[in-house]
Every structure is written in structure tokens, then in C-alpha cells.
Amino acid sequence: MQIRFIRTLLFALVVLSMSAASFAQIGVAITIGPPPLPVYEQPVCPGDGYIWTPGYWAYDYDISDYYWVPGTWVMAPEIGFLWTPAYWGWGGDRFVFYDGYWGPHIGFYGGINYGFGYFGDGYEGGRWDGGHFFYNRSVNNVNITEIHNVYNTTVIHNDVNRVSYNGGNGGINRRPNPQEEGAARDRHVAPVAAQTQHMQEARNNPQQRASTNMGKPGVAATPRPGDFKDRGVVPAKEAGAPYTPANRGGSQPRPESNIARPTTPIHPHDLAPVTRPSAPNTGDAKRDQKYQQQQDKVFTKQQQERDKLQQKQEQEHQRLDQQKANDTKKQQVEQHHQQQTQQLQQRHEQQQQHLQQRQQPANREPGKK
Secondary structure: OHHHHHHHHHHHHHHHHOOHHHOOOOOOEEOOOOOOOOEOOOOOOOOOOEEEEOOEEEEEOOOOEEEEEOEEEEEOOOOOOEEEOOEEEEOOOOEEEEOOEEEOOOOOOOOOOOEOOEOOOOOOOEEEEOOEEEEEOOOOOOOOOOOOOEEOOOOOOOOOOOOOEEOOOOOEOOOOOHHHHHHOOOOOEOOOHHHHHHHHHHHOOHHHEHHHHOOOOOOOEEOOOOOOOOOOOEOOOEOOOOOOHHHOHHHOOOOHHHOOOOOOOOOHHHOOOOOOOOOOOOOOHHHHHHHHHHHHHHHHHHHHHHHHHHHHHHHHHHHHHHHOOOHHHHHHHHHHHHHHHHHHHHHHHHHHHHHHHHOOOOOOOOOOO
16 A cells, blocks of 8 residues: 555656656656557547547556557647647667647657557648638548538558557657657647546546456547547447457566656657746846847757757667667667767756856845945
């Protein structure tokens, strides 16, 4: 009981410590990959302004098992915002979970083919136009008698595998492209309250656990978040692939090191986007302008250094692929990249701290000006 309380407390601290810019990362890492994605249909869109968020496998340490979070329709938190789905990625020695987020552009989601417009690269299920979201009927289940802002563009995609993770043995072999890297630097919004509640409903439902449903959840998708008993709930038609004890989360040990914690960045694009500091306000206009210029200079330089290191590491990955390097060599390179990224992150944090210290108004004795 005490261990469970400590684990819950640590997880809460992790969530509270995440900034609005880092919602693409969440502290869950395990050694066994998630089951394949189940096959299911999309429930009808409940109304104008709802955007589809695909289902995914999450992990619960308290039961040592994966559980299915159903796909569902969610109201966008802001006009113009789109959903970048969550995904699992191989981190060198374990699978790391990256939470989804809202933003003006679709970011990297592991190249996972979630279907319904999320085919591994961007989103082809709809677009914003004039403050309204328009739905692509070729990939979305929309009732056109109630929703009129629709269009029909055929989407051709040949990748029909049900793999649910990026990298590692049997995972999707894809890295972020320049557009996705740019999206990572946008302003992001965390999953809204309805999505968080939706995830908790799935976590508390034993029928959603992979060890119970064998990769074929009874609730694969819902019309709205948390509506697990709605008449429009959609069950999975079949598991994405045969599910065996070998890929069950419950078969792995639960050492203390498996407590939820912040993910360890391996490449610069794994870091939270550099946040541009807010304008200082000391009451001295000239001093504030000078401070803002210094902050902008540091912000620009740090972003350039990240991009440069990311490009360098990408080139090293390309050389490894060309040389057909073995797994041992690739792991050594990944460890080196991790060290480089951590050193860069520490240096940038120190720079920000020093800048903030220099910009603090000097302490003055009472009565002196």
C-alpha cells in the first residue's frame, strides 16, 4: 500500500512539473512493447467542432499491464488547433510513452498508422478554414444532414500494419521530418480535462486491459470522451495481431526503477521546445528593452544550437543506415547522442539561470535611490 502511494505521488509530481511546452513527453518507460492496434470502426461524429483523437495503448504499473484508451471525438480547445496523437517509442533500452497534445500543426507521432486520417504523417481527416473545421468524409464518419462543412478527398495509403510503436525490434522505422520538428516548437496545449477523464475511465475498467481482452477491447471507440456505456460505443472487430503472453505487460518484472519518471531525452527533438521568455517589467523602459533583447538573443542562439545538433545526429543515423551497422554500434551511437543532448540541455538551463540573475533588479538600501 505504501509503495503504491509513493508511486502515485511521484507520478503526480511528474505531471505537475511538466510545462505547457513539454506535453509531448510523459514519464512512463517499460521494457516490453505495447500490443498491436486493434481493428475497429469510427463512431459517428457527435457535432460540429469535434476532432477525432485515435485510441492507443497506455500502461498501468499498479496492474503491470497495458490498457486500451478508446478513440473518441473531442472538442478542440482553440480554433485552429489540431491533435497530435500519443505514441510509444524505443528509447535505447526501453519503450517510452509520449503523450498527445493540441497545437496549430501536427507534430511527430512515431509514424504510427492509427487510421481515420492519422496514417503516420500529418492528418488528412480535416482542416480549419474561416474559423470552422471541415471534415474529409473519405476518412471520417460524419452525418452530413447535421454537419455541412465537409469535403471529400480520397486518401491512398498502402501501410496497413497494426504496429503500435516506433523503433526497436519490429517497430516503425521513421524519424521526424523538418515540418514535424517545426511543429514541436509551436505552442502546445495538454490533453483537455475530458481526455484525462477518458483515460482514467479506461484505466479503471478491467475489460480494457490487454491481459483480459487479448488485444481486442470491448470498447475500442466512443462518440464522446468517457461515454463507455453510450449506445454508439464501438467494440473492436479483431485484435491487430495474435496476442500471446510474450507481449503481455504483466510478464515483465516490476523493479523500483520502473516507477514513472520523466523521460530521458536522446535527441534535441525529444526536449521540450525552447520557451521564449516573457517581456520583463521592472518599470524602467530602457532597461526592460535591453533585457528583452538579451533574452531574444539567447533564445535564438539556443534554438540554432538545438537544430545544429539535431542535424548532426540525423546525419550520423544516415551513415549508420548506409553502413548497415549492427545493433551494438547503433546503441553506442544512441548513448553518445543522449550524452550530447543532456549536456546541451544543462548548458542551456545554466544560461537561462545566469540571464535571469543578471536581470534581477539590484537590491537597494532603504532611503537610497
